[in-house]
Amino acid sequence: MIITNDEIKLFLKKLSFDDDYIEEFIEQINYFEGEAKIRDDIVKSYLNDECIEVITNEIVYELLKLDKTKLTILDVAAGSGFFTKRIKNKLEKKGLKVELFGLDITQSMLKNLRQKGIFSVWGVAEKIKKSIEIFNEHYKTDVPEKFDAVFSTLAFHHFLQPEKVLSSMKEVLIEDGKIIIVDVLKHDYEEFSETLKDTHLGFSKEEINSMGSKLFAKVKVEQLGAYCRVDDKKVHLYKAVFE
Structure with a gap:
């Protein structure tokens, strides 16, 4: 599957985005196209093995709490599939039958997946x-319209409209499903907006709770014992669960 720039623009127009918004998307796509071949190595440079294990285990823990033998799951902004594959492997080792789909906007990331x-x-x-x-x-294709669970790792701060993303995730979630987000807590490193193309400088637990409470009956946000390190800068992570 090869998606050309013309197809990307056609998709975005069908999704009713205006030209200015499309240009913002294209800029993001071009940035992550440049990262795609080394994305796994970039993730490893930000996270040590212990932090990678914490993130993976936290998401797997939440998925297992659904108490099902078969799960249909969507990873939103899955990127290179660094966490997608790890989570799928751990669930299958627990004996679950897993249908896992990775959604992303960048063609080279889709190839990695x-x-x-x-x-x-x-x-x-x-x-x-x-x-x-x-x-x-x-x-x-026949990708499902609804999922038992939706998750996203280290992507929420990149979304142009995070509240719309939460609403969009809810729209494809079954009635008793669960959304899990692991991302960076709010920080003051403004240079990340340029060097890492971060749209937002993370979110506080209160901000995430406020966003989620408008859409979900149950929201739980907690700081994880894991962090990203960019050069000498340390950024803590949170896990948010919406039900």
Whole structure:
């Protein structure tokens, strides 16, 4: 599957984004296209092995609490599939049957996902349902419209409209499903907006709780015993669960 720039723009127009917004998306896509080949190494440079294990185990723990033998899961902004594959492997080792789909906007990241054995879906986090509909129609695939769980790792601060992303995730969640987000807590490193193309400088627990409480009956946000390190700068992480 090769997605050209013209197809990307066509997808975005079908999703009703205006030209200015499309240009912002294209800028993000181009940045992460440049990272795609070394994305796994970049993640490892930000996180030590212990932190990687903490993040993976926290998401697996929440998924196991759904108490099902079969799970249909969507990883939003899955990137290279660094965590996607690890989470799938751990769930399968627990005896679960897992259908795991990775949604991303960057073509080279989608290629990375496929190479890891993850079914990749081109789409925009702010409009997941419509993205899946267009993707299925265009590529004659049968990606589910609803999922038992949706998760996202280290991507929420990149989203242009994070509240819309939460609403979009809820739209493709089954009634008793769960959303899990692991991301960076609010920090003061303004240079990350330029050097790492961070749209937001993380979010506080209170901000995440406020966003989620508008949409979900149950929201739990907690700081994790894990962090990212960029050069000499340490940024702590949180886990948010929405039900």
